[in-house]
Amino acid sequence: MTTASDKPYLKLDHVGKSFTRAGVTSEVLKDVSLTIDRNEFVSIIGHSGCGKSTLLNLVAGLTQVSTGAVLLEEREVNSPGPDRAVVFQNHSLLPWLSVYANVRLGVDKVFGSKKTRAERHDWTMHNLELVQMAHAKDKRPSEISGGMKQRVGIARALAMEPKVLLLDEPFGALDALTRAHLQDSLMQIHASLGNTVIMITHDVDEAVLLSDRIVMMTNGPSARIGEVLTVELPRPRKRLEMAAHPTYLKARESVLRFLYERHRFVEAA
Numbered sequence: 001m002t003t004a005s006d007k008p009y010l011k012l013d014h015v016g017k018s019f020t021r022a023g024v025t026s027e028v029l030k031d032v033s034l035t036i037d038r039n040e041f042v043s044i045i046g047h048s049g050c051g052k053s054t055l056l057n058l059v060a061g062l063t064q065v066s067t068g069a070v071l072l073e074e075r076e077v078n079s080p081g082p083d084r085a086v087v088f089q090n091h092s093l094l095p096w097l098s099v100y101a102n103v104r105l106g107v108d109k110v111f112g113s114k115k116t117r118a119e120r121h122d123w124t125m126h127n128l129e130l131v132q133m134a135h136a137k138d139k140r141p142s143e144i145s146g147g148m149k150q151r152v153g154i155a156r157a158l159a160m161e162p163k164v165l166l167l168d169e170p171f172g173a174l175d176a177l178t179r180a181h182l183q184d185s186l187m188q189i190h191a192s193l194g195n196t197v198i199m200i201t202h203d204v205d206e207a208v209l210l211s212d213r214i215v216m217m218t219n220g221p222s223a224r225i226g227e228v229l230t231v232e233l234p235r236p237r238k239r240l241e242m243a244a245h246p247t248y249l250k251a252r253e254s255v256l257r258f259l260y261e262r263h264r265f266v267e268a269a
């Protein structure tokens with residue numbers, strides 16, 4: 001018997017994407033198929049320029065597929081929507097608004113007719129508290145650090161209660177310590193809210209620590225999924241315990257071998 005839970009939550013069905021510029025067509029992605037379960041945390045890793053952001057933009061609905069389809073709960077995705085929130089590497093907060101107003105903007109957009117003003121205020125504060133930024137609610141983006149801006153960007157995305165959270169190298173521009181703190185926060189948020197997350201990263205340790213599965217892309221052009229690794233580590237995961245865990249080390253080695261042996265990046269001449 002088929003039940004609702006048997007159906008794929010998010011499905012990339014033979015997705016291809018080409019861009020045409022000045023009459024020249026280049027195929028970036030070719031025949032990418034993947035199904036992602038509700039609550040799953042999936043990382044996408046691959047060399048620079050292989051098409052990771054393109055893939056995320058297709059799921060976000062910011063770009064259209066050339067072939068195949070993206071389906072969320074069996075409905076085709078072909079435009080952006082609040083059910084899929086994106087957090088970019090370069091925090092995209094509105095500089096003239098306070099931290100609070102940046103999050104509240106998204107809350108009003110999604111819940112304007114469903115929640116009262118007081119409820120929208122409480123929900124905004126709740127999400128700022130989730131990322132430990134409530135104390136800075138009245139500050140402008142220029143008055144807070146890069147890590148804090150990224151926290152606010154995540155709060156803004158979470159506050160919209162998206163079905164899928166799309167993270168495009170969210171911690172890429174941060175120092176190692178801040179990055180570690182935010183990774184820990186993200187793991188806690190994922191554990192308590194059970195979001196479905198797709199995260200692009202270049203950081204092998206980040207991918208192994210956070211993910212249920214790691215999708216490894218081949219080099220472009222015409223990039224495809226080369227391998228998918230399931231990370232069989234129990235949760236909650238503690239970074240210090242993981243560092244010496246045999247499963248962690250094995251997963252890390254598999255990803256490194258994929259990237260640096262089997263699909264080594266060769267700079268175009």
Ligand SMILES: Nc1ncnc2c1ncn2[C@@H]1O[C@H](COP(=O)(O)OP(=O)(O)OP(=O)(O)O)[C@@H](O)[C@H]1O
Pocket residue numbers: 019020021028046047048049050051052053054055220
């Ligand atoms: N709008 C566009 N028009 C034309 N080409 C594009 C467009 N967007 C992306 N591309 C091309 O698609 C390829 C993949 O780009 P994409 O940004 O998806 O790669 P990436 O894997 O995310 O790279 P990085 O890791 O460096 O961020 C590149 O060759 C890029 O030039």
